[in-house]
Structure formats: C-alpha cells, structure tokens
Amino acid sequence: MCRGSLDLVTSLATPPPTEIAADLLDDLRTARRGAVALPALEPATYARDHAAFELLSDQRGLIAGHLAGRLAGMGDGPLSILSVGCGDGSLDARLAAGLVAAAPGRPVRYVGVEPWEGSAALFVERMSSLDAPEVSAEVHVAAFADVSLDEMFDVVVFVHSMYYVADVGTALRAALALLRPGGELWVLNAPKAALNALVDVLAPPQENHRQWFSADVGEAFADVGIILEEAVTLDALVDLLATTDEVLDFAVQARLTPELRDPVRAYLRAVAVPARDGSSRVPHPVDVFRAIRH
Template sequence: MDELRSARRGQPALPPLAPDTYARGHAAFEALSDQRALIGRHLSARLAGRGAGPVSLLSVGCGDGSLDAPQAAALADVSPARPVRYVGVDPYEPSTAAFAAAMAALGRDNLTAEVHTATFAEAPVGGAFDVVTFVHSMYYVPDVAATLRAAHDLLLPRGELLVLSAPRGALNLLVDVLAPPVDEHRQWFSDDIAAGVAAAGATPEETVTLEGRLSLDGAGDEVLDFAVQARLTPELRPLVRAYLEAVSVACPTSGVLHVPHPVDVHCLRRAA
C-alpha cells in the first residue's frame, strides 16, 4: 500500500470506469466472489418473514436483476393471490433493460414489475414500499444522510430500509487510494453509512456482517480495475495484484487464495 501511495503521489486522478466497462468488470468480479449468494440468502430470509400479504419492494441500484429476480419470484410464489410490486432503479440503461427482461421472464401473474433508468434522486418512483434496498449502491450518492431520509420517507408503516455496504477493510483501502472522486466526493463505505444514520436522526437495528470471499484465481485486468473503481495503468496493476496477494488468505481445503470480501447490512425500520 505504501508503494501504491508513493506511485500516486502528485499524480492526476485515474480515469473512472465507463458504464459498460463497469458492468463487465462487475460481472467478472462477482463471478470470483461468493458474496452475492450470501446476500441473496440473507435477503430471502428477511423477506420470508413478511408473511403472505401484499408486498412492495424498491431496489435502488438494481443492476441487471440477477439478485432481485429470485427475490421477486420467491415473494410471488408464497401465494398466487398475493400482489407483489417490485421496482428497480439504476442509471445504466442496458442494466435496466436486463432487469425488465428478467422480471418478465418470471411469468408470475401476481407480480407487477417496473424499472427506471435514473439515479435515486431523479427516479419518478411513486407510492410507498414495505422494503427499500440499497445493495452496493450507497457508495455513489451525493449525501448519505439526505438519501437515507428520502428512502425512509418511502417506507410504509413497519417497513424496512436495508443498506448493504462494504466496510473500509483491506480490499477497499485500494478504492480510497486509487479511485477518482464521484461527483466531487469519495466513495462512501459502511462507517459513512453509520454516520449518515446518526446524522439523519434514525435508530438502526444491529448491523449484520456477511463474511464473503473474493478469489484471486483467474482475476484479470477487469477484476483489478473494478476492485479499485478506476482504469489502472500498466505500472499500477502489478502493485495492486501484489497488494491483494499480500492481504489474502489461503482456503484451508483448496489452497486457493482469496481476499476477505465482507458486506455490512444496515437496517432502519419505520414505526407502525
């Protein structure tokens, strides 16, 4: 890390990832991590506790629907008489198109799905929701506390706001050092979410940490670029790879190196 800081000292910001490059890198990154499966199981367990009545969910940063479509199907399959409303928001049009296609492919008559290609602040979302989720999307908002307040205002009584965000651990120290600013601010991590909750005057439930792992086996340039949220130069990539290997641990059974890849789940509930 000291070598990386030294290499970047006095240098202009690295170029950000273009939307299509971000999407490809994200897919390659997730293919080497078990975190998405952990998140899916965690969300399924939470949503299963909502009973069999009508349910509505807003997913901010929905991406291509690969995480949300299984949740929507599970909610709809509780009962064919159960109305399910599922809304996605994402600023990247190819992702929202894939989200719409994934929801349509479910073929559930009791599922109403919609998607908006926009930021959360700009999305024309109407109505209120039982659940609002930000899965790895709070990093990019202009103001964490203001976003939390706006999302909380969309909740129905006894609704819950779930913000899943990475802690500022070994992996994300790379982002702090190498990522360019997002709209003139750094990316927000889990400690920023906790501070935003306090600034918003909200009372959170206990934070849950899901202990994911990122494999380095087969990690190419796209994965390294996504890990740092920037287009790396040829000179920096070996340093980034060496850093990841230095902070990685070996799987006790396979011996494959992996980097700790945790995510914190912050939950806010609306009073009855």
C-alpha cells in the first residue's frame, strides 16, 4: 500500500508514545478481559455522533477528493452508482454535485443501501436537495445481504460499511456481480491502527462476527480470487483529545462506562501526532481497495 508519512516528535527523556500507548492498551485489555461486552451504539444517536465525529476529522474531505477523481476518469456518459451503507448521503451528495458541475446534463443514477431508516430518509433528502434533474436517487432500507437489486452498476462503493457484513468474501462476490463489465468496486475500510486498536479492545462484537479491518478485506479479496487493481491509504487525522463523551463513544464504537473514559483519553493522547496547525491529533487512516469486473 502507498502510505503517507507522519513525523512523530518524541522526548528522549520519556518512552516514545507508541510504548506508552501499548501499556495503556494492555491495561484496557486486562480491565475488559472476561467482562460483559459494553453496550453497542444506538441507531438513533449513531448518525448524530457520526456527523459530530466527521467535523473533527479531515478524512471525509480526503475521501471525497479521491473518489471524485476516480469518478471523473470514468468518461462522460451516463453513470450509475450503488452506495452500500450510504448513511445520510453527506458524501454521496457531495460526489453527485461534483459530477453535475463537471459535466452538466450527464445522467447520474444513485442507489443507496442503508439499514437504518432515519439515515436512509436523510440520504434521499440530501440527494433531492441538489435540485439537479440529471441526478436520480433511491434508497433501499436493508442490509446489503438482504437487498434485492435488478440492475447493474458502473460503480459499487462501500465507505466504512464492510465492517458490518457477515462475511467479507461473500459481500465482495455479490458486489462484483452487480457491476457491468468494466465496472469498478471500491471498498474503503479502516486498518487496525492506533484508533482502531481501541475499537478492537472495547467495541462489542458485530452480530455473529468480530469487527473486520483492512487486513481482513485484503485477505478476502485474495481468498475469493478478485484481483485488486489498487490499494492505497489516505492518511487522515482526527481531533479527539478534548471531544465530548458521545463522540468518544462513537470513536471506539461502544458506550463507555465512566471508569473507562480517562484511560481511553490517556491512550489517545499517547498516540496523537502533530498536525499542520500545531495541534495534536489522532491518526485516522482509511484504506481504499479498487477492483474491476473484467
């Protein structure tokens, strides 16, 4: 994978942040060993806390720029996109608006798949607010494994939604089957880096499976025989050092108990790196996998 570089400033008088973080993570792992799983995030507040989290991160802008460049390179004819786990449409509406601006009159069809009805309604609302007759949009309120689609697409994209499928390989095969010849499958997933090491320790398991990270996605592509054309990393940062408890919960994908909050915040301080503005932020990378249906 292509990775950017982050310069860590450490003191020679104290252990480097990675060692401190490892000790703190071990302490959290010990505290949670044998304990009842923490409560999962509630759907009604998930979208709200997700939106607040995104305001503290530069990742969505990096994703939008990367995917917009990919879409711009797909010619100027009609384009159909299936967005799996479309959420409230914040990213998809931004991409659709860019397509309209770049090629006015170009037909763009968006189909969203979103299991939570509240976010699905916001997806339709955001896409409709573009006021662009060349853009059509609809959404299916369902999990990807349960949705029934009778059309083919130029692009199928999973942005931070592959975590929730029961089997990554099965989902990849199903997605590839929905592509026209020459169509592209994009999967954006987080690695188990500094932030997601916390998720791995604290988040309750998904239904019948553990959390999937980028390594699992890469292995699944290989296991099902889908050739990757490209795998790159977008190096984002997120400002979590003084955030609210609700956003902190979203960051670790669990409702934290009061006694866990201070250790979690201490860990985040230990893994933080200098941002361009001089503040300290937590690395928040995302891996982008791309395959083509030949």
